[in-house]
Ligand SMILES: Nc1ncnc2c1ncn2[C@@H]1O[C@H](COP(=O)(O)OP(=O)(O)OP(=O)(O)O)[C@@H](O)[C@H]1O
């Protein structure tokens with residue numbers, strides 16, 4: 001234990017001996033982890049958004065003006081049996097108009113002059129989780145296109161697009177994240193490699209007086225560990241601060257329009273932060289491992 | 299104790315067909331003119347150089363084919379006083395001497411006590427916290443000797459251990475070497491200090507241009 005402490009002090013001394021190099025490495029790692037944290041935050045919030053959109057998924061059936069009661073009942077019957085349907089509500093043209101008005105809010109003036117029965121009678125359907133599957137939903141929509149039904153609308157096409165966007169965003173973030181991580185790895189590994197060259201004579205002497213490989217390597221691992229830990233601490237702390245600020249003042253960073261989506265920025269769960277923080281030491285150790293490979297032969 | 303038989307050369311051969319045997323607890327000098335290969339011979343023994351062919355036995359272990367991962371175990375049995383000292387420039391005298399024990403995994407407190415003892419022995423207590431660059435050649439040499447001897451190795455190789463020392467200090471150093479030898483350690487000293495070699499009546503292995511001239515095998 002005391003020995004580890006000695007090693008740690010040595011590692012610190014060594015890092016201080018080349019402050020520019022260590023500083024640059026630290027800064028790079030910090031930026032990398034800031035980026036990774038921001039990606040994590042965005043991804044987490046997008047996933048939450050997708051989930052809430054999926055939960056509020058609706059479909060509507062619009063009846064033609066001439067639809068008979070029997071025709072309407074046939075539609076209701078299908079809905080009652082479908083596993084995709086959580087429930088439905090029938091709206092008269094007047095009710096539909098009232099709901100539309102309230103949704104438009106201050107813009108309802110544009111409806112001025114339209115009759116109360118301007119909108120068709122309709123059924124608003126709340127979907128179950130199974131209703132998220134576009135293929136299933138399309139099949140239900142086909143079944144519902146009976147005589148007396150003017151149109152069936154569902155948000156699947158839009159949802160699919162959103163899903164595709166999410167997937168692409170996730171893939172992009174993953175690719176950029178990996179690239180950035182790789183860059184950090186190269187930086188750490190190069191920093192340690194330079195330190196090894198710098199201390200080549202010392203390493204040779206230590207080995208000649210009987211030092212084991214581990215004895216020679218541990219200080220370098222500690223240096224890598226230190227760089228990685230401090231760097232990730234720096235980046236993650238910054239991201240955490242950023243996230244806290246955005247939560248306090250959502251309008252500060254988000255474009256105006258997005259507020260209407262009821263987007264409520266949420267912080268990562270603590271497990272996420274811990275995982276990000278652990279990434280630093282891991283990066284340091286792997287980077288050191290890469291550079292120590294074959295340099296210590298004596 | 300060692301049974302050395304080798305042919306050695308990086309680009310140009312340096313040692314030719316050397317066969318010699320140094321017994322356990324023996325005290326032997328390796329002599330020869332400058333460039334004869336004394337240092338090279340010692341470097342073979344403490345595994346700083348590979349041999350081109352032949353066998354080298356150190357403490358019963360054939361080190362010629364020893365895997366890298368086990369070399370340090372053999373080196374720990376050998377204390378070396380390097381001709382060029384090989385002190386760590388950024389560590390103090392005390393730290394340099396301590397390294398000899400730290401690599402063996404000794405606990406810190408015992409290391410400190412032993413280092414004090416050792417520095418007293420080579421008359422350097424007053425320079426314990428000085429960096430090697432601030433020392434005279436002879437002082438650096440004594441640090442190197444202290445580091446080599448601190449772990450009480452069963453084998454001690456000393457390459458010109460008195461090269462930079464005056465007669466009185468040399469006497470002290472040889473006294474030290476004699477004492478560690480009396481405790482059962484094998485001591486091999488490379489030197490061209492004829493006066494000393496003749497006075498001590500110890501075994502002499504004479505090298506000349508990479509060959510053993512006399513003393514390869516112990517006098518029967
Ligand atoms: N690393 C090396 N690479 C190539 N040749 C070397 C190397 N070290 C020594 N030599 C050569 O090996 C020969 C023997 O050198 P060595 O250092 O063993 O001599 P020495 O007997 O110790 O001499 P001295 O008394 O001056 O210390 C010399 O001719 C030298 O040029």
Ligand SMILES: [Mg+2]
Nearest residue numbers: 336337381457
């Ligand atoms: Mg020499």
